[in-house]
Amino acid sequence: MHELSLMEAVRDQALAAANADGAIRIVAIRLRVGEQAGVEVGALRFAFPVVMAGTIAAGAELGIELEPAECHCAVCQAPFPAPQGCCDCPRCGTISRRLLRGRDLRLLSLEVE
Numbered sequence: 001m002h003e004l005s006l007m008e009a010v011r012d013q014a015l016a017a018a019n020a021d022g023a024i025r026i027v028a029i030r031l032r033v034g035e036q037a038g039v040e041v042g043a044l045r046f047a048f049p050v051v052m053a054g055t056i057a058a059g060a061e062l063g064i065e066l067e068p069a070e071c072h073c074a075v076c077q078a079p080f081p082a083p084q085g086c087c088d089c090p091r092c093g094t095i096s097r098r099l100l101r102g103r104d105l106r107l108l109s110l111e112v113e
């Protein structure tokens with residue numbers, strides 16, 4: 001499962017940050033997930049307690065914020081919302097394949113003790 005390895009990367013990053021802070025426990029982890037990141041939020045939530053078990057982040061709360069996807073139209077020189085991935089510009093109809101945002105998963109913030 002792809003979400004499991006993504007969550008492992010989040011865990012490593014969170015543990016490193018908490019460690020640098022001298023934290024003894026991670027209470028909450030917030031992630032931002034792009035609409036077009038190709039991950040399932042349900043699978044992330046499922047993977048979370050599995051990968052956090054046995055670390056200082058065990059039992060932490062998981063917050064997920066969805067980031068809307070946006071494409072760039074080269075004709076209009078402007079972005080437009082693209083919830084289904086790159087598609088045609090609502091203003092001029094040109095098909096854009098440049099996804100500006102909404103395609104990654106990143107660690108937004110940590111709450112530590």
Ligand SMILES: [Zn+2]
Pocket residue numbers: 073074075076077089090091092093094
């Ligand atoms: Zn356009």
